[in-house]
Amino acid sequence: MIRFGIISYAHPHALRYVPTINNSPTAEVYAISGDGSNSNVAKREAQRFKAKFYENYENLLKDEKVDAVYIAIETYRHKEVAIRAAEEKKHILLEKPIALTLDDADEIIRAARKNDVKLMVPFNPRFTTPLMKVKDMIKAGEIGELEYIYTISEYVKPPIFLEGLDLSWFLDERKAGGGGFMDTAPHGIDSLLWLTESEPKRIYADIGSKIYGFPVDDIGIAVLEFKNGVVAVLNAGWGNPKGYSYGLEIKYHLMGKEGFFDIRTAYPDFTVYQDKAEKIYWERTDVENIVNLFIQSIIQNKDPPITGEDAKKNLAIVLAAYKSSKTRKCIYL
Structure with missing residues (x-):
C-alpha cells in the first residue's frame, strides 16, 4: 500500500486527484498539508479522508510513513517543494507545468534522479x-x-x-x-x-x-x-x-x-x-489511469509514462x- 501525502489544495485538480488516489486498491491518502491557497479546504478534506493534517509541507515530508506526494501547490513553489520531497525520498506526482523556467525544471529532475525517486507530471x-x-x-x-x-x-x-x-x-x-x-x-x-x-x-x-x-x-x-x-x-x-x-x-x-x-x-x-x-x-x-500508472511505477520500480524530462520538453x-x-x-x- 502506497501512502500518499497531499501538498496543498491551491490547484483545483486536487479535488479530483485526491479521491482517485484514495479509491485506488494500492494506495491511500495518509496525510494532507495546508500550504498555499485554500488551506481551509485542505483541512476539511483531511477530515473527510481521515488523514493526518499538517500545517506545512515540511512536517508532512518528515513523516516517515509517507511514501509519495501529490503536489498541487502554486506553480512558483514547485521547485522548492519538489526538491524537498525528493530529498526526503518521497516519490513525486507534480502538477503541471513542471516549473516556471527550464532551469528550475532541471533542478527538480536532478533532485529526483539523485535521490532515486519517481517523478511524474500528469497531462491528461x-x-x-x-x-x-x-x-x-x-x-x-x-x-x-x-x-x-x-x-x-x-x-x-x-x-x-x-x-x-x-x-x-x-x-x-x-x-x-x-x-x-x-x-x-x-x-x-x-x-x-x-x-x-x-x-x-x-x-x-x-x-x-x-x-x-x-x-x-x-x-x-x-x-x-x-x-x-x-x-x-x-x-x-x-x-x-x-x-x-x-x-x-x-x-x-x-x-x-x-x-x-x-x-x-x-x-x-x-x-x-x-x-x-x-x-x-x-x-x-x-x-484513474494517471494515478494507477504512477503507483505502478513505484511498486514495479520503472519509469512513469511521463517523466520529468518529458515535462521539461513540454x-x-x-x-x-x-x-x-x-x-x-x-x-x-
Missing part, C-alpha cells in the same frame, strides 16, 4: 479512452500516414469562476508563469508529442488577453510543424464562457492520407437542464509559444 488527454484508441489505430495504419492535427486541448472556464476556492494566483504571472494558455496548453502539447511520436521543429503562436481583460492571457492558438512532417494547430486556454455547458472541452481532428478521425469529446457525458445546461462527465478514466514548447507571440515571429526549436 493521452490517458482518455478515445485518444488511446486513436493512437492504436494510427499505429495500425488505419488512416495511413498522419498529416494534420487540429485540436482544442483544452478550453476551460477561467479558474476564478470556480466557487468555494481561492484561485486568484492564476491571474498572477509571477506565480502561474502565464494565464490560460500556460494553464491548459501543456495537456495538448503532450498529446501532440505522443500522437505524432515526433518533436516540433518550429512554432508560431498568438496568445493574449482576448476575452476577459485579465492581467494575464486567457487564450491562445499555436501552429506547430513537426520533424516528421505533421502540422498541428493547437487551441488552448480559458475559452469557455461562464454560461457554457462544458466546463472542460477537448476536441481532436486527425487527418491521414487514407482517412480522418473526429473526436468530438474525450469524456462520456450527459447533460443536466435546470436554470442552465451543464455537461456532467460520468467517467474520468484519464485521472515546458520548452510552451515557453517558445509565448516567445513567438511576443516577438510575432516563428520560433525554431
Whole structure:
C-alpha cells in the first residue's frame, strides 16, 4: 500500500486527484498539508479522508510513513517543494507545468534522479479512452500516414469562476508563469508529442488577453510543424464562457492520407437542464489511469509514462509559444 501525502489544495485538480488516489486498491491518502491557497479546504478534506493534517509541507515530508506526494501547490513553489520531497525520498506526482523556467525544471529532475525517486507530471488527454484508441489505430495504419492535427486541448472556464476556492494566483504571472494558455496548453502539447511520436521543429503562436481583460492571457492558438512532417494547430486556454455547458472541452481532428478521425469529446457525458445546461462527465478514466500508472511505477520500480524530462520538453514548447507571440515571429526549436 502506497501512502500518499497531499501538498496543498491551491490547484483545483486536487479535488479530483485526491479521491482517485484514495479509491485506488494500492494506495491511500495518509496525510494532507495546508500550504498555499485554500488551506481551509485542505483541512476539511483531511477530515473527510481521515488523514493526518499538517500545517506545512515540511512536517508532512518528515513523516516517515509517507511514501509519495501529490503536489498541487502554486506553480512558483514547485521547485522548492519538489526538491524537498525528493530529498526526503518521497516519490513525486507534480502538477503541471513542471516549473516556471527550464532551469528550475532541471533542478527538480536532478533532485529526483539523485535521490532515486519517481517523478511524474500528469497531462491528461493521452490517458482518455478515445485518444488511446486513436493512437492504436494510427499505429495500425488505419488512416495511413498522419498529416494534420487540429485540436482544442483544452478550453476551460477561467479558474476564478470556480466557487468555494481561492484561485486568484492564476491571474498572477509571477506565480502561474502565464494565464490560460500556460494553464491548459501543456495537456495538448503532450498529446501532440505522443500522437505524432515526433518533436516540433518550429512554432508560431498568438496568445493574449482576448476575452476577459485579465492581467494575464486567457487564450491562445499555436501552429506547430513537426520533424516528421505533421502540422498541428493547437487551441488552448480559458475559452469557455461562464454560461457554457462544458466546463472542460477537448476536441481532436486527425487527418491521414487514407482517412480522418473526429473526436468530438474525450469524456462520456450527459447533460443536466435546470436554470442552465451543464455537461456532467460520468467517467474520468484519464485521472484513474494517471494515478494507477504512477503507483505502478513505484511498486514495479520503472519509469512513469511521463517523466520529468518529458515535462521539461513540454515546458520548452510552451515557453517558445509565448516567445513567438511576443516577438510575432516563428520560433525554431
